[in-house]
Amino acid sequence: MSRFHWTCESTDGAARAGMLHTSHGPVATPTFMPVGTVGTVKAMTMDAVRSTGAGIVLGNTYHLMLRPGAERVQQLGGLHKFMDWSGPILTDSGGFQVMSLGALRKLDQDGVTFKSHIDGSTHRLTPESSTDIQHKLDATITMCFDECPALPAAPEAIAASMRLSMRWAARSREAFIPRAGYGQFGIVQGGTETDLRAESVKALTDIGFEGYAIGGLAVGEGQELMFSTLDTTVPLMPTNAPRYLMGVGTPDDLLGSVMRGVDMFDCVMPTRAGRTARAYTERGTLNLRNARHANDARPISPHCDCLACTRHSRAYLHHLFRANEILGPMLLTWHNIAYYQRLMRQIRAAILEGQLEALATRLRAEWAAEDWTEDEMPQPHIPPVA
């Protein structure tokens, strides 16, 4: 097994098309990682996830340490075997989830003590224990344990939090056990403060990681501020390592971030939307509970090869959601992940051809357009059955 590394195949402006080489196989970048919080991408079989072309999935340290427990997953052969995913898995460090527990957590310089959202029992995460848990889960990519403040916050609070995260990053690196094809990513913090982000990048590159994530964005600051932060932060990051923007985002967020030099993403949006009848398409989003879909024999999208679009009408999806049938979330989550993967493939192909600006113009115009008209996507001829 060769070392964990990322190679750049082509650039187009700041955007990069590359290949991530790992112990669990290669991943073409830019890439979107479906979120498999507790060892399952909600409402999907892993065969369905594979069918969308997804190359890497995400697991959550916080959730998995509480249930079923890292030791148990290790005993059962690791997270890959447990969830039936032989490709790479990235695990977050638990820092973000613990932060969002609010009053249920208590921070000190050494780590965080918190109460489980499941049974209220007390647990503790430190850079060392988070790294150890991710090792037990057999994460292909381990994330540093960090502290992630909610925005907006005072610059001094963001600075103090960032510096704590940098000390924790050094301890996380110390605790990481190098293995061929496995990597660990540092997480750049510093809110939307340019100088703090720069200081954070410097601290992490001085330590040295296999990849670098941008944390603490997409926490309420808005797309404009997120993009401007990327504009000043990404150029400071190493060019020979993958860049991962955590917890982002909408299709437009992904496009804009790739154009600013980001390679990797994860977000619950497509899976969560799939459970609430919202479909992502080339023409923006559709709510399949809407009565206008009740008699529509057309697929969600004419461009999609997912099970929902190749076998079923919008009318059927509408019916499933109205009847609260499990198959509704199953089919629509599949569709949304298929859309996100298709979008990333389109973006990657455009980078390789030096056509990303043209693609971006076209994608944005389409997202802003109305749903396909009957002229653009005619009602299919339904042959008499039998």
Add this chain to the structure above:
Amino acid sequence: MSRFHWTCESTDGAARAGMLHTSHGPVATPTFMPVGTVGTVKAMTMDAVRSTGAGIVLGNTYHLMLRPGAERVQQLGGLHKFMDWSGPILTDSGGFQVMSLGALRKLDQDGVTFKSHIDGSTHRLTPESSTDIQHKLDATITMCFDECPALPAAPEAIAASMRLSMRWAARSREAFIPRAGYGQFGIVQGGTETDLRAESVKALTDIGFEGYAIGGLAVGEGQELMFSTLDTTVPLMPTNAPRYLMGVGTPDDLLGSVMRGVDMFDCVMPTRAGRTARAYTERGTLNLRNARHANDARPISPHCDCLACTRHSRAYLHHLFRANEILGPMLLTWHNIAYYQRLMRQIRAAILEGQLEALATRLRAEWAAEDWTEDEMPQPHIPPVA
């Protein structure tokens, strides 16, 4: 398209192995029909249903007429296209569901008026409208509209109800539009009264149907009384037409009923059990929420080729149910339907070989046995990942 008919390939005692020929393809009998109440076998894609070897599925007139409506399904190309099932579909008539509405329904000689369980709106079913709805759904097999009394009931009440159902059967037959490869089944009623069952069989065969169902059983009378009713009723039924025992049952119910000459079954048990963590296996049922499965790296069953058993451990299934993840019901419903289909294939093969008694002895002994020991099914060797 040839006519709808059933051919007998072999008998073993009263049991029959045969082939049902329909407009939507052939079905090997004995067969178990997964229940697709509102146009979906709950928590399964139709690809998953197909993978289990299921040959025919069931839809519910009552549910489909209320949502999405029979006209809508017809407009969209029929139930086969709507739910992505090109094989035969049998639809019940709505009689049983309406009966179970209790106070919400009002019976008269012409039909039943009832209130929707969804929105309380008033609807009416008659033999004519039920048959028409099933026609609009494009049911391969249409069921007669009947009245199904709850047991126990006074013999006079059962007799009156049965005679009403027989008059309704004649009207259902009158309303049925014959089409090549499509069939209609009469439903034998009469509770557990031998003479009433005989009178009902006579009434239905005088009318003449493509198949004959036995209704009004498995409604609380117990297996012994159900079997004794089959013992006296089935021999009176035509030998050249399929026999369908409605709403039955456990694996042991299916075996005993096949041995009494029944060819077709439907039941929500395997699908419902799959949503509540109960697994059917060769060794009886398992509750996967039980703590003893938490560290068990073995599959649910060593004999099963479903996705749950070929890719995942009991520990993973246990985890999914504990975490209330949708994938738990998805995988376990798949497993249970796979078990039911495997059971029917075993039974059919044994009939063809004249070995049904021997199989029955072996199956019953296994069902009564404890779960596989570690000697019988060792914990799998888990190779180090990567």
